Amino acid sequence: MVVDLRALLGPDGVARISDLAGRSGSTSVSRWIAGGRLLRPLPHVVVLPECAERWRTRALAAVLSTGGALSHASALTAHGLGPEADRVHVSIDARRRAPARMRLLTVHRVTGLSALRVAGLPVSPLARALVDAWGQAHGGRRGSRDQDVARAAVITAVRGRRVTAPVLHGQLARRPQLPGRAALVELVGQVAGGSHSELEIWGMAHVLDVPGLPPCVQQHRVQLPRGVAFLDAAWPELLLAVELDGAAFHGSREARERDLRRDAALAALGWLVLRFSYARLTREPAACQRDIAAAHQRRRELFGR
Structure with missing residues (x-):
């Protein structure tokens, strides 16, 4: 049989x-x-x-073989924040002996090992996974792709409130020698402050911090008749907003129509929305700043301020 x-x-x-x-x-x-x-x-x-060859099968095999938990980049994959990769990373308690080196498997010996279940797999908690993956990406001869994945994971997790800045700072306090630590501290502060994409981080540094103007409010919440709008940057007292359109903006007619309806709803409430394309933002940042400054001055005159 x-x-x-x-x-x-x-x-x-x-x-x-x-x-x-x-x-x-x-x-x-x-x-x-x-x-x-x-x-x-x-x-x-x-x-x-x-x-x-399935990623989940390979990940589960690594866990069963080592008695550890998925960690680092593999934990980001399990949390839905990273791509599936050939190499699997697991962490085991530092008091255990590391197994012999194996192909496409990296075993990390760590202190304070903890794990939670994600889709049936033991996985490092998200905050630790983000910090571990960041250190992994910035240590040794790791490529820029790993760093991009780590940055995107941090931005997505903090933006989506899956982890908070204080929790990440708590992890970082225990990792003073983490490779790239200063850059991670800066990124967490930027995202927690309202920069919810790489474009917004870049825009805040090169466009939205306009000389002579008061600081803008990032991710300003406006209640619309059919929902809520979060504005990339705003001067609420003047009902002036700036929207930064990414390189892939308006990839579909539906997305374009949705943004036109939103801009119309904001205009009906008295808002002036300046919308800058990715090309103009990156090629003419000074000109964008001049447009914002001119609009700000005109709104001050209209509002008598």
């Missing part, structure tokens, strides 16, 4: 050898490995060949 290994190993197609042997016998497991029906990619685990 041919045994249904998929039913034995479950939908992820991975199991500890000891668990599988307890259900089917060690002789059967050895025969399945020898016959190619099971692969042994890491110590102590087997996987189905058809599942071996």
